[in-house]
Amino acid sequence: MEGRGIKTQNLPIHIGIIPDGNRRWAKKNKIDFFNAYKTGFENLKKILDKIIDYGIYNASVYILSYENCTKRNKIELDFLFNLSKEGFNYIRENKKLKDNDISVKVIGDMSIVPNYILNEIRKTEEETKNRKNGVLNLAYCYSGEWELNLIKNGERPPSLHMMPMDLLIRTGGVKRISGFFPLLINYAEFYFTDVLWPDFNENELEKSLNWFSSQPRNFGI
Numbered sequence: 001m002e003g004r005g006i007k008t009q010n011l012p013i014h015i016g017i018i019p020d021g022n023r024r025w026a027k028k029n030k031i032d033f034f035n036a037y038k039t040g041f042e043n044l045k046k047i048l049d050k051i052i053d054y055g056i057y058n059a060s061v062y063i064l065s066y067e068n069c070t071k072r073n074k075i076e077l078d079f080l081f082n083l084s085k086e087g088f089n090y091i092r093e094n095k096k097l098k099d100n101d102i103s104v105k106v107i108g109d110m111s112i113v114p115n116y117i118l119n120e121i122r123k124t125e126e127e128t129k130n131r132k133n134g135v136l137n138l139a140y141c142y143s144g145e146w147e148l149n150l151i152k153n154g155e156r157p158p159s160l161h162m163m164p165m166d167l168l169i170r171t172g173g174v175k176r177i178s179g180f181f182p183l184l185i186n187y188a189e190f191y192f193t194d195v196l197w198p199d200f201n202e203n204e205l206e207k208s209l210n211w212f213s214s215q216p217r218n219f220g221i
Contacts, residue, residue, distance in 0.1 A: 010213030012166035014058040015051060016188065018180055019044060021172030021196030028196070034079055039198045041083055045090065048136070050202050052096045054209065057134025058163055062180050063087075066143035069112050081117050084140070088120040091136070092127055101133035107158045108142035137162060137181075144179030159183045167212045169205075171197045189215050 019040060026036035044061065051059055064080065072080070091097065091104055106121045113121070121140070147157045159181050165188040168177065173194040177185065191208045193200070 011054055011056055011209060012189075012212055013056070014060070014163045014165050014167075014184075015056055016060040016062075016165045016168040016180065016185070017047070018062045018168070018170040018178065019197040019200070020170055020174055022198060024172065025196040025198045033076065036198065037080065037083060041087060043198050043200065046202070047200065047205055049096055050205055052100055052102070057100055057102055058136075059134075060137035060139065060162075060165065060181060060184070062139045062142070062178070064108070064140050064142070065178060066109055066112075066141055066146055069109075069141035081114055084117055085120050088117075088124045092124055097128070097136065098131075101131040102136055103128040103131040103134070104136045104138065105158075105162075106138045106140050107147075108140040109146050110141070112141050135163070139180060142179075144177075144182040147181075147183070157183060164188070167191060167208070169193070169208050171195050171200045187217070189217070 022036045022040040023033055025039070026033045029036075048059065048061075063084065068080070069077070096102075097104070104124050106125060110118060110121070147159060150157045160183070162181070162184055164186065165181065165184045168180070168185055168188045169191045170177070171193055173192070173196075175190075175192045177190070189212055191211055193204065193208070195204050
């Protein structure tokens with residue numbers, strides 16, 4: 001499907017998202033972090049649905065970094081895990097993912113994930129594993145260093161067989177990738193925006209896709 005002024009042939013095949021800025025959005029709007037995270041979660045649902053509407057069936061999202069899962073205080077972390085549980089329930093029931101035959105993969109250090117979340121992850125992956133048209137990759141308690149250490153130890157990194165990214169979007173004004181799937185971004189276009197994640201709406205997504213369509217992509221040639 002085409003958006004306003006977006007040429008379908010120029011859309012990325014695989015889009016990555018680092019949805020940054022929830023905490024700063026909370027301070028800016030004088031609300032607590034928990035409501036900001038909920039707002040960010042609701043926004044992620046809208047953006048993922050819109051990405052599918054554009055005919056982009058491969059997406060990767062940085063849900064929680066390894067550092068998030070090990071350094072946040074217990075109250076905040078418990079909230080994020082419970083919000084994640086709600087998220088996995090939503091994914092399993094999502095009609096657009098099902099109708100467009102999109103599977104779900106969760107990548108990260110599962111040794112630090114609570115058992116009740118592990119159960120949600122396994123259930124989600126199992127229920128979607130036979131879908132073949134696209135993949136939604138969720139980086140969860142993930143870091144690039146963790147994955148590179150797997151290689152050093154002679155293990156196969158989960159992203160080895162994943163599709164390379166074409167476009168990586170990071171909201172919130174920070175211009176770094178924070179260890180987000182380093183094996184997939186060799187030829188990705190990086191789109192950094194100052195817009196905080198809860199404010200990154202469909203118009204902002206369209207801006208990023210229009211920007212991507214204007215980039216010359218020579219792939220080293």
